Amino acid sequence: MCSETSVAKRPSREEAEEAVRTLLRWAGDDPDREGLRGTPDRVVRSYGEFFAGYQQDPADILRRTFEETDGYDEMVVLRDIRVESYCEHHMVPIIGVAHVAYLPRRRVVGISKLARVVEVYAKRLQIQEKMTAQVANTIQEELDPLGVAVVIDANHQCMSTRGIHKTGVSMVTSRMLGAFRDDPITRREFFAMIGR
């Protein structure tokens, strides 16, 4: 479990469902009418999915690595990883894609694991800058590669379905470490690989 879970005791499921009933009443509806009777249970189960990342340690995901690569030392890029996250200010979706690259030092990791690291951080309440940095930092710390690059390109529903109501706006964030930060050629190659 992550340090973000070092909050006070987790409320019970019943307390969480009661909170949903309160919100339904606050919205102006009757939580006891037929159509809403199962809603607190459904919402709590949905929140279990949306915020599953608090129960997982992303470092664990990168533990298994492979060293038999016959000296492969070029960058590995995973493009267009779908991101479904939740804005920590409004608790509404942030939907987009992540591109993750690293330059192996000796070891490589199963490619699904890079997408899993993105998933763990996405399934928490986030701001995009922090999520981008967390993914890059974790890969750097666990794999000790020559460099890591993470770009996230996402739409924030808190900007499109409420507030300023601007659709079609995407936010692009990046975190470059090691060779991706220091070497302009490596950086350019990465941006070319992800089509930017």
Ligand SMILES: Nc1nc2c(ncn2[C@@H]2O[C@H](COP(=O)(O)OP(=O)(O)OP(=O)(O)O)[C@@H](O)[C@H]2O)c(=O)[nH]1
């Ligand atoms: N930097 C950053 N800002 C975000 C992100 N997600 C949402 N926001 C912004 O967080 C800000 C929160 O601002 P507040 O003024 O506290 O909230 P608000 O009154 O609901 O603001 P509006 O969204 O402008 O209506 C808003 O400007 C959001 O657009 C993110 O991932 N990164």
Ligand SMILES: [Zn+2]
């Ligand atoms: Zn928001």
